[in-house]
Amino acid sequence: MSSIPEELSYTKEHEWVAGLDDGLTVTVGITAYAADSLGDVVYVQLPEVGGTIEAGDAVGEVESTKSVSDIYAPVTGEVVEVNQTVVDDPSLVNSDPYGEGWLFRVRIEGTPEDLLTSEEYVTVTSSEA
Amino acid sequence: MSRSTPLREVHETLGATLTDFAGWLMPLRYGSESAEHNAVRTAAGLFDLSHMGEIFVTGPQAGEALDHALVGNLSELVPGRARYTMICATGGGVLDDLIVYRLGSEEFLVVANASNYERVAAELTARGEGFQAEVDDRSDQYALIAVQGPRSQEILSSLTDADLAGLKYYAGLPGTVAGVQALIARTGYTGEDGFELFVAAADAVSLWQELAKAGDGYGLRPAGLSARDTLRLEAGMPLYGNELNAGLTPFDAGLGRVVRFDKPGDFVGRAALAPLKDVPPRRRLTGLVARGRRVPRHGYPVVLLTDGTVVGEVTSGAPSQSLGKPIAMAYVDTNLSEGLAVDIRGSHEPVDVVDLPFYRRSK
Known part of the structure; x- marks a missing residue:
């Protein structure tokens, strides 16, 4: 069973969102469940800093030995930072998906919608298993 | 509904990610597929290949029947040796790529891909009509376990008295491994030295566990289909369904050398393939x-x-x-x-x- 931290918010597309409580900038990554399903991640393509992204849009991709998956924007806003460390060492997505393996930060516009609680996300992962 | 190999519970206990492959539930990886790949390159990997098909062709004309059914010259094969070959349609398209082991003067083992072996068995039966030869698909009775990598021989030698050092690449001999009757073959699909062990399905679990134990000090790891695919790709080996299919001839695939026009008698696909011999694809x-x-x-x-x-x-x-x-x-x-x-x-x-x-x- 992959870890699903309680304090984070989630999407059905297996992204996590941190920092919603304390302000305007959130951090986005992919979940341990998604990382386990992909296998060894070998390439991460992230959105450009300064670009505007819209919730639900494909804004990047995660490539593993066997497959490639889109990264969907979980929130709408401006990309203010990307994790260059994970671009250089994509295996961080597998080894530390909620920490060093974070992907990008977004200054959000408006109130994010359709995000899931950890409990709701557990239901998503167990229905796929 | 996918079929399971005799080792399914072993894979589940090891925490494997299982995937459907050609109708079989197979281990895709146990942990990191890169680590599994590297283990095979530097030490050894343990593979469950029980989804492959084992078809026996026996009888006084078994060799002639295979010469007619396949593109290779199998009757010239010496007992104890193996050969890479193909079965083609009348029109020349590749129906499967195969390894054929000659077990005795009147006994051959044809190893076919999981996705194709039922078709291969049916074709061998149909093409064998008129020959004094029996075709028997024993895929369900056999398990296939491979040990691949530079430490394979050391690992295997602790479990068998068979003369592994004298066993050449593309050769096979019957022997006992960890108390289990096996056909021990020096073949593989990884680009490394290694062995493939054909055993009765009922012996698969105990053989796997003995191999895992014996390999413990050598860096042996269980390895899944994901690592197998990257290993064979690095080694430039074709995969049926990717590099080979019924729409391509052996010449299209750059493997025309397996088509043996010099063998006696006619064979299925000859008429279609002969004109392609000197035509650049x-x-x-x-x-x-x-x-x-x-x-x-x-x-x-x-x-x-x-x-x-x-x-x-x-x-x-x-x-x-x-x-x-x-x-x-x-x-x-x-x-x-x-x-x-x-x-x-x-x-x-x-x-x-x-x-x-x-x-x-x-x-």
């Missing part, structure tokens, strides 16, 4: 190495960097552990060796043409 199976980090994958178009004209198609691609870059095999128009790119989801990523295989072990 339009496309050639080509090795590609990506300059960037995005991975060319099965089905992606190969294009000209200059104007995007489609000049080929990727058949297999993966990130290569050994090269540190994405690699691919592709059918590419024969006159082209530079200025190529692969269309990776709309973006033309430059690739370099290299000779196959991508990886060759040091002897």
